[in-house]
Amino acid sequence: EDQVTQSPEALRLQEGESSSLNCSYTVSGLRGLFWYRQDPGKGPEFLFTLYSAGEEKEKERLKATLTKKESFLHITAPKPEDSATYLCAVQADYAGNQFYFGTGTSLTVIP
Amino acid sequence: NAGVTQTPKFRVLKTGQSMTLLCAQDMNHEYMYWYRQDPGMGLRLIHYSVGEGTTAKGEVPDGYNVSRLKKQNFLLGLESAAPSQTSVYFCASSSNREQFFGPGTRLTVL
Numbered sequence: 001e002d003q004v005t006q007s008p009e010a011l012r013l014q015e016g017e018s019s020s021l022n023c024s025y026t027v028s029g030l031r032g033l034f035w036y037r038q039d040p041g042k043g044p045e046f047l048f049t050l051y052s053a054g055e056e057k058e059k060e061r062l063k064a065t066l067t068k069k070e071s072f073l074h075i076t077a078p079k080p081e082d083s084a085t086y087l088c089a090v091q092a093d094y095a096g097n098q099f100y101f102g103t104g105t106s107l108t109v110i111p
Numbered sequence: 112n113a114g115v116t117q118t119p120k121f122r123v124l125k126t127g128q129s130m131t132l133l134c135a136q137d138m139n140h141e142y143m144y145w146y147r148q149d150p151g152m153g154l155r156l157i158h159y160s161v162g163e164g165t166t167a168k169g170e171v172p173d174g175y176n177v178s179r180l181k182k183q184n185f186l187l188g189l190e191s192a193a194p195s196q197t198s199v200y201f202c203a204s205s206s207n208r209e210q211f212f213g214p215g216t217r218l219t220v221l
Contacts, residue, residue: 041215043212043215097142097207
């Protein structure tokens with residue numbers, strides 16, 4: 001049973017065209033939801049942690065939000081350098097120190 | 112700070128050979144993890160450790176062993192490599208919040 005589902009699998013945007021990536025989760029007792037960015041051939045790079053519904057975090061053109069069932073990563077006026085795969089992960093109370101990852105959204109921003 | 116480092120970066124093995132992947136972190140983190148990443152499968156947890164001298168199984172532990180003799184190091188061993196273990200392996204460390212990842216090891220088993 002999937003714990004974390006990300007959509008869409010791939011997204012192509014024109015430079016400046018804002019959009020959102022979705023991460024839905026089925027775990028109960030959420031301890032934290034994490035967003036990462038992964039560039040080709042590199043390890044994931046931490047972006048945000050969200051702990052409770054209603055929480056929001058921002059960094060440059062990225063804004064992450066959290067509800068009881070899903071999280072959104074909003075990208076405002078993206079630039080080509082925002083092209084990457086964005087991964088979502090959750091940590092649940094019942095899973096101790098384990099993290100469950102989604103399969104990611106591959107974002108391409110076209111100049 | 113180097114963060115999380117992994118050696119080697121690339122390796123090609125023949126079926127049945129053994130090898131050890133080394134992960135080192137300099138952030139004094141208690142928790143360390145080994146993942147494999149395959150196309151369309153996302154990151155899957157192999158083994159993890161909650162402190163020096165401890166290890167625990169993750170989602171896909173079969174065919175792998177780990178050791179955490181020192182707090183800063185976490186070793187992943189393949190005793191008898193199989194083609195199904197061809198993957199990119201990532202190590203991560205954490206203070207029980209966000210994880211910090213190494214650059215990965217690309218392993219091919221022929």
